[in-house]
Amino acid sequence: MKQILPGLWEIDEIGDVVHCYLWEWSGGLTLIDVGMPTHVHALLDALTAKGYALHNVRRILITHGDADHMGGAAKLKKATGAVVGCHSVEKVLLEHPSKRVPASLLLRPVFALLRFTPQFNVLPVTPDELYVDGQQTPEGFTVIHTPGHTPGHISLLHREKRFLIVGDALNNRGGKLQLPPPLFTPDMHNAQRSVWKLAKKYGEDFDVMVFGHGPPILQNGGRKVQSLVTQIFSSEV
Numbered sequence: 001m002k003q004i005l006p007g008l009w010e011i012d013e014i015g016d017v018v019h020c021y022l023w024e025w026s027g028g029l030t031l032i033d034v035g036m037p038t039h040v041h042a043l044l045d046a047l048t049a050k051g052y053a054l055h056n057v058r059r060i061l062i063t064h065g066d067a068d069h070m071g072g073a074a075k076l077k078k079a080t081g082a083v084v085g086c087h088s089v090e091k092v093l094l095e096h097p098s099k100r101v102p103a104s105l106l107l108r109p110v111f112a113l114l115r116f117t118p119q120f121n122v123l124p125v126t127p128d129e130l131y132v133d134g135q136q137t138p139e140g141f142t143v144i145h146t147p148g149h150t151p152g153h154i155s156l157l158h159r160e161k162r163f164l165i166v167g168d169a170l171n172n173r174g175g176k177l178q179l180p181p182p183l184f185t186p187d188m189h190n191a192q193r194s195v196w197k198l199a200k201k202y203g204e205d206f207d208v209m210v211f212g213h214g215p216p217i218l219q220n221g222g223r224k225v226q227s228l229v230t231q232i233f234s235s236e237v
C-alpha cells in the first residue's frame with residue numbers, strides 16, 4: 001500500500017488501471033471504492049499483509065456504480081462484514097449493475113458483451129446506507145454529490161485533513177487534470193457543473209486530491225480545480 005497522507009492509503013496492490021483507497025480512522029477502516037471484480041483477492045491480501053483484521057473494515061464507500069469501482073463490493077462485504085454506502089440515486093446501479101450504459105449508443109453492445117468477462121462481471125450489492133449531498137459520515141467525510149459521469153456519483157471531502165477523494169468526477173490521466181471521458185459520461189453538462197460546484201463551494205477546503213484514474217495531486221488541489229473551471233466555462237462562452 002502506498003501512503004498518500006497519514007491514515008490515507010492507496011491500495012496499489014490492485015495495479016494502476018483504477019485506484020481505490022483505505023482510510024484508517026479512530027472507528028476502524030473504511031474502503032473507498034474496491035476496484036474491479038478480479039481485484040478482490042489482491043485487496044484482501046493487501047489488508048491482511050498489512051496486519052489488519054478483515055472485520056476492522058467497517059464501511060465500504062462506493063463513489064459510483066462502475067465495474068472498476070464497485071467491482072467486488074458484494075464479495076468484500078461478505079468477507080469483512082462491512083456496511084456498504086453510496087448516494088441514494090446510485091442505489092439502482094449497485095443493485096442492477098447492467099443498467100450502467102455508456103454515453104455512446106454504438107458502445108452499448110460492446111458493454112453488454114464485456115459483462116461476460118471476469119473483469120466486468122459485477123455482482124450486485126445492496127447498499128446498507130444511502131447518502132444525500134452534504135451529509136457527514138462518521139469517518140469525517142462530507143459527501144458531495146457530483147453527478148454527470150453517473151447520476152449518483154459522489155466525491156468525499158475530508159475538511160479537517162484537507163483532502164478530496166474525487167472518484168471519477170475528474171481524472172488526472174497523463175498528469176492532466178480533466179473532465180471524465182465523454183464516451184463513458186452520459187451527462188457531460190452535469191459533469192461540468194459538478195466540477196464547478198467542487199471549485200466554488202469547496203475549492204478552499206482541500207489541498208490533496210486522489211482520483212479513480214491518475215496519480216494524486218498533493219498540493220494546491222482546490223486552486224487547480226478552480227483554474228480548470230475557469231478554462232471550461234470561459235471556452236463555453
Ligand SMILES: [Zn+2]
Nearest residue numbers: 066068168212
Ligand atoms: Zn473509473
